[in-house]
Amino acid sequence: MHRRTFVAGSLTAAVAAAAPSTAAARTVGMTDVERLRSKFASLIASDHRHGGKRGIEQRAASLADEALNLQNSGSATQRVRSNLYATAASFRSSAMWAAIDGRRYHDAIGHMREAQALAELSGDQAIKFRIWSHAGTLYRHMGRPADALAANDVARNLYITRRDPLFASLGIARQMAIQGVAQDRRGLSRTFDQARDAMGRAEPSAPRPVWLLAFYDEAELHSLALSAYLAVGDWPTAEYHAHRCLAALRPHMRRSRAISTSRLAHAQLAQGQADAATRTAMSVPTDAATQHARVSRMLQEFSAALRATAPGSTSVSIWTEHTAAWRTPA
Structure with missing residues (x-):
């Protein structure tokens, strides 16, 4: 690192x-x-x-x-x-x-x-936590689980995680996602339980930074579990966490909803549910499907997997027609 x-x-x-500038004349407060x-x-x-x-x-x-x-x-x-x-x-x-x-x-x-x-x-302990926790996510997306775990451990070892269980919960939940990339399937259930337990111990009214309050809740916990179980190929458990995530998502979390919906489509398709998976993928808003890099990538991978697992099916035809509309000028 x-x-x-x-x-x-x-x-x-x-x-x-x-x-400091020698020409400064005002007081900053x-x-x-x-x-x-x-x-x-x-x-x-x-x-x-x-x-x-x-x-x-x-x-x-x-x-x-x-x-x-x-x-x-x-x-x-x-x-x-x-x-x-x-x-x-x-x-x-x-x-x-x-x-x-x-x-x-x-x-x-x-x-x-x-x-x-x-x-x-x-x-500031809170912003240090955010940055190192994000570093763990960065390395996870880059396919570097050892670096991801090391960065996330820096966040988890900060004093703020002992003072506020909600920070501890987020650190544990992101560790779970890293475990998925590292193919550590045996520890996933235990890590999820630890993250949920820490979340349950957090004082709801404690003062916290806006970035944490804006996104970390039960839905995000299930989202990280969804990512982990998809990574290890446990499709039924991934689908379970996807439904729990989508049911708990707050209205303003539009990007998170598109990502979780795309992941749900993958989990359904991997279980042979081509029709259901196609309907799920089609529910992703067009702007997210075409303009958000992560969502676009996931739907491209879904398209390839659908054609490979259900060639010549009605689902493929419907999906092909649906995606063609994305490329048609208004």
Whole structure:
């Protein structure tokens, strides 16, 4: 992982960017931080609607720079400066996530290194957790389970996971997804139970960052289980978790619904349910099917699998006609 190397390199750049300007005349305060946080909340909402878009990535990176520029714009207390670094790290981690979601992994690694440097400057445990947990997800999608587990372990070993069981639950749940990629099927059920138990111990009213409250709940727990069981080829259990996920998803989680629906179609098809799988895949909204990199990839793989397992069937004809409409100009 070479954590010290890439954090130290980015740390130098971040410190330089944040060096105080001799021309500064104003005082930077928590009002400025709160203004940026409101933009962060808006960015999170956009991500859950659209996900993976390069525009979201660029907007997040720009807002990270805006937060750093405030460090140069005037005097500030140490508390304010720490919060500005944490906010900049939050934006940069959102840029990282958008790049992961769009399968732009090289870009994601660059954002990760900047985010890690800023998080170290901030001392904020919650944002450190987010970044290292995202790093685990990045390496999982890249097919590097050993690195994924190492990164996720950094997140899981932070003090915040002992203070708040909801953070612990998310760390365990993402470990479960990594176990799937590593083909560790024997430990999946136990890990799921541990994540669910930690979630049950979490105090509902405890103060938590907006990024965590916006997505981590029972639906996401089942989504990560769905990913894990698909990876090990346990199709019936994957289908079970898919239905549980879709039933619990909040309305704003449009990207998550498209991903889980696509995964459900795969699980059904692998069990020989070509007709049901085709109906499921057809329920994915066109914008997600054609514009979201992860969803598009999954549906392309579904199309190939459908033609291989049910050649010449009515399901293939229906699916072919359905996907042809995606390529037809309006």
